[in-house]
Amino acid sequence: MGEIIHPADIESELDRIWESFQGPNKMRASLFNLIIYTKKGQRYSYLKLVAKKIIEKFPSRIILITYDRYCKEHEIHTSASILTTNEGENEIACDLIEMDVCAKHHSRIPFILLPHISPDLPIYLVYANDPAQDNSTALELEKFADRVIFDSESASDLPAFARALLKHQRHSHTDIADLNWARTEEWRQLLTNVFRSPEDLAQLERATKISIHYNSRQTNYLHHTNIQSIYIQAWVAIQLNWEFTHLLKEGAVQIFSYKGEEGRVVRNSLHPVRVNTLPSGRILSIQIETMCAHHYYLCRSSASPHHVIIKKSSPKYCALPVHYVLERDKSGESLVKEVCHKGTSTHYINVLNMLKAMDQKELSTP
Numbered sequence: 368m369g370e371i372i373h374p375a376d377i378e379s380e381l382d383r384i385w386e387s388f389q390g391p392n393k394m395r396a397s398l399f400n401l402i403i404y405t406k407k408g409q410r411y412s413y414l415k416l417v418a419k420k421i422i423e424k425f426p427s428r429i430i431l432i433t434y435d436r437y438c439k440e441h442e443i444h445t446s447a448s449i450l451t452t453n454e455g456e457n458e459i460a461c462d463l464i465e466m467d468v469c470a471k472h473h474s475r476i477p478f479i480l481l482p483h484i485s486p487d488l489p490i491y492l493v494y495a496n497d498p499a500q501d502n503s504t505a506l507e508l509e510k511f512a513d514r515v516i517f518d519s520e521s522a523s524d525l526p527a528f529a530r531a532l533l534k535h536q537r538h539s540h541t542d543i544a545d546l547n548w549a550r551t552e553e554w555r556q557l558l559t560n561v562f563r564s565p566e567d568l569a570q571l572e573r574a575t576k577i578s579i580h581y582n583s584r585q586t587n588y589l590h591h592t593n594i595q596s597i598y599i600q601a602w603v604a605i606q607l608n609w610e611f612t613h614l615l616k617e618g619a620v621q622i623f624s625y626k627g628e629e630g631r632v633v634r635n636s637l638h639p640v641r642v643n644t645l646p647s648g649r650i651l652s653i654q655i656e657t658m659c660a661h662h663y664y665l666c667r668s669s670a671s672p673h674h675v676i677i678k679k680s681s682p683k684y685c686a687l688p689v690h691y692v693l694e695r696d697k698s699g700e701s702l703v704k705e706v707c708h709k710g711t712s713t714h715y716i717n718v719l720n721m722l723k724a725m726d727q728k729e730l731s732t733p
Contacts, residue, residue: 369446380447396426405495407435410588438469477507499527529719549701580651583639589647600635
């Protein structure tokens with residue numbers, strides 16, 4: 368946080384900064400309001416980095432709010448500054464307003480925030496805390512928003528998280544999204560492309576075993592590394608109309624059992640693997656085996672992790688490997704994707720409906 372100022376002085380401080388910033392090839396810009404609301408802790412630095420990544424593609428007014436329910440001080444700490452990014456020869460400046468609030472003034476956040484929302488621009492709220500926990504201030508902030516972007520990483524209980532988002536979707540006018548769901552987008556597109564032909568899709572429908580390996584390396588701000596792989600396997604099962612039967616653990620491996628056509632048993636297993644070269648939770652490989660002994664193996668290249676090598680084989684043939692290029696993993700990219708999207712994903716809602724009744728003990732991170 369920069370120099371602490373009184374909340375009433377935020378706009379005048381931004382004007383003062385802008386006056387000193389003006390010059391050739393410099394521009395102050397904002398396409399929307401981005402409100403980031405989180406508890407004070409390890410994730411603050413990460414979320415501020417994400418905000419910087421956002422303005423590289425979408426100049427916006429960023430309001431970063433942190434609160435500490437254990438703090439007993441009476442002051443509200445606010446600051447105003449600018450974030451800059453280069454676009455060719457031009458330097459673009461975006462407003463950054465930070466608020467650090469203690470428990471006593473937590474309920475005042477919406478009133479302090481409202482005068483600093485740029486009018487006539489969309490409002491995106493990143494709610495980086497667990498929506499399953501009661502928070503009346505968060506509910507007030509959501510009333511301002513056109514889209515609320517949640518982060519399932521904050522969820523201590525994934526089924527409770529799913530139920531909270533489904534309740535929100537039923538009762539709120541705002542669209543909802545989830546950063547971990549956005550992080551699975553490219554793998555969902557990859558699977559769609561691999562099984563585009565009627566022949567390959569017919570084989571997928573006869574699958575008996577799907578094995579997913581994911582990066583289980585934890586960081587100070589990412590602990591629930593299995594969520595993306597849970598989303599992927601649930602999405603596949605829903606698309607193929609498999610019926611979930613039970614979930615169990617074998618050591619660190621989670622196994623989701625489904626009933627397919629004619630009572631066929633399908634086992635989706637999630638395998639944690641620690642990798643230091645990729646962000647936590649990212650999918651490393653997906654292997655699919657079918658009743659007819661067809662095998663599909665999609666695995667990141669060890670030399671170029673954003674390249675996926677696709678291998679297909681059957682008792683009668685072995686196809687030449689094909690390369691598929693993913694976007695390079697960067698902090699903030701998932702939020703950029705959700706800002707670009709409109710509406711609430713029906714596929715994501717279907718996944719939440721499947722997860723809401725599962726056993727949290729078995730769903731927890733290995």
